[in-house]
Amino acid sequence: MRPVIDIRNVHRIFESEAGCAHILHNVSLAVDPGEFVAITGPSGSGKSTLMNILGCLDKPTAGDYYLQGLNVAELDDDELTEVRALSIGFVFQSFNLLPRLSVIENVMLPLAYTNVPCSQREMRAVHALQAVTLPVDHWDHRISELSGGQMQRVAIARALVNDPPIILADEPTGNLDSATGALVMETFHKLQERGKTIILITHDPGIAAEADRAVTIRDGRIHDGAYIPHTPRTLRSAVDSLPMISASANPPKGVVA
Numbered sequence: 001m002r003p004v005i006d007i008r009n010v011h012r013i014f015e016s017e018a019g020c021a022h023i024l025h026n027v028s029l030a031v032d033p034g035e036f037v038a039i040t041g042p043s044g045s046g047k048s049t050l051m052n053i054l055g056c057l058d059k060p061t062a063g064d065y066y067l068q069g070l071n072v073a074e075l076d077d078d079e080l081t082e083v084r085a086l087s088i089g090f091v092f093q094s095f096n097l098l099p100r101l102s103v104i105e106n107v108m109l110p111l112a113y114t115n116v117p118c119s120q121r122e123m124r125a126v127h128a129l130q131a132v133t134l135p136v137d138h139w140d141h142r143i144s145e146l147s148g149g150q151m152q153r154v155a156i157a158r159a160l161v162n163d164p165p166i167i168l169a170d171e172p173t174g175n176l177d178s179a180t181g182a183l184v185m186e187t188f189h190k191l192q193e194r195g196k197t198i199i200l201i202t203h204d205p206g207i208a209a210e211a212d213r214a215v216t217i218r219d220g221r222i223h224d225g226a227y228i229p230h231t232p233r234t235l236r237s238a239v240d241s242l243p244m245i246s247a248s249a250n251p252p253k254g255v256v257a
Contacts (some may be wrong), residue, residue: 002069003030004166004197005054010063012049012220023049024060025220033165036188036198038211046220047201048170054199055088055168056080068165085113089159093171095151097143097158104129104139107157114162128157131194132187149180156187167191169200173207185210 012024052058173181
């Protein structure tokens with residue numbers, strides 16, 4: 001099974017008058033379709049820089065990034081815009097919703113940058129809001145009339161409105177209390193059940209523990225003690241099912257212990 005996200009030996013260096021800042025160092029990561037991966041690490045570790053590269057908002061200084069088999073470095077600006085619009089849904093800690101618009105208008109907004117006919121946009125927004133289980137009587141509310149958890153579910157619905165295969169979430173529970181955060185995480189789990197690939201940045205180890213696996217970044221490097229190397233799920237299951245062999249057991253004939 002080909003990874004939906006595959007970054008290989010990625011570096012990101014920012015240049016300024018003060019000098020060069022080497023933010024990411026030789027980072028490699030592969031994510032299977034339908035997998036839920038958490039990226040953790042302290043502030044300044046490079047999490048957001050990596051997320052920007054994964055979301056095609058930035059390009060690596062060196063290394064390769066393959067998104068659904070496409071070499072991102074070979075895409076022009078128009079192609080990158082199309083990839084961001086159709087393949088990736090973004091969810092942010094600060095919601096990034098427009099207060100002057102209603103809930104359903106906010107969810108419909110990404111469709112303005114696609115070829116979806118106006119007659120179909122509201123129906124797509126309805127389906128997205130239904131997917132995050134926001135009550136119907138909230139759909140015509142202004143954003144200022146919603147709770148933090150409701151705002152985040154609207155933000156997730158907006159990320160879903162184009163039905164992208166990949167969801168990138170940057171600290172989606174960071175501004176929420178624990179109970180509300182749990183409801184948001186339940187929404188992500190339901191999306192994974194529908195086949196979405198989810199990559200979530202968090203500093204909360206409890207949130208990271210809900211993912212299929214957690215990848216820790218420190219000082220721009222994948223931390224060896226926490227990084228689980230990519231192995232297709234089917235192979236992982238097969239390996240896990242192998243019988244344990246004692247180190248003191250006699251090896252099969254012809255095999256040197």
